[in-house]
Amino acid sequence: MLDVIKQAAVAAVEAAGPVKLLEATVLTPPPGLIIQLGLDTKNPIPAEMLIVDEGLTRAVRKIRVASTEEGLESATDQFIRYEDELQAGDKVLVISVQGGQSFYIAAKGVRYGSNA
Numbered sequence: 001m002l003d004v005i006k007q008a009a010v011a012a013v014e015a016a017g018p019v020k021l022l023e024a025t026v027l028t029p030p031p032g033l034i035i036q037l038g039l040d041t042k043n044p045i046p047a048e049m050l051i052v053d054e055g056l057t058r059a060v061r062k063i064r065v066a067s068t069e070e071g072l073e074s075a076t077d078q079f080i081r082y083e084d085e086l087q088a089g090d091k092v093l094v095i096s097v098q099g100g101q102s103f104y105i106a107a108k109g110v111r112y113g114s115n116a
Helices: 002-016
Strands: 019-028 034-037 050-052 059-069 072-082 091-097 103-109
Touching: 019 103, 034 091, 034 103
Parallel strands: 050 103
Antiparallel strands: 019 034, 019 091, 059 072, 091 103
């Protein structure tokens, strides 16, 4: 019975902090994406455990361009091809989902100053 109470207490504490923000470095770019969390060189995180924000991927996106000419409004659909994709050495902000079984790459980071 005491073990069940301890397990419930541990679960409650973990639930209070369901995510962690971490800094990581891209070791291998997509499609075989691998990242390293902090200075942990022994446990690289493979693509199978990663979710990448769409804004950090190579993709074609549709936009609507509106214009007004001679008092008439019009809009056309156009497409933009984003070629920027994660590269080896990029610093990224990673959100660790509770349990550490998956990681969400939310953004690329840029450092300014002497440690850049």
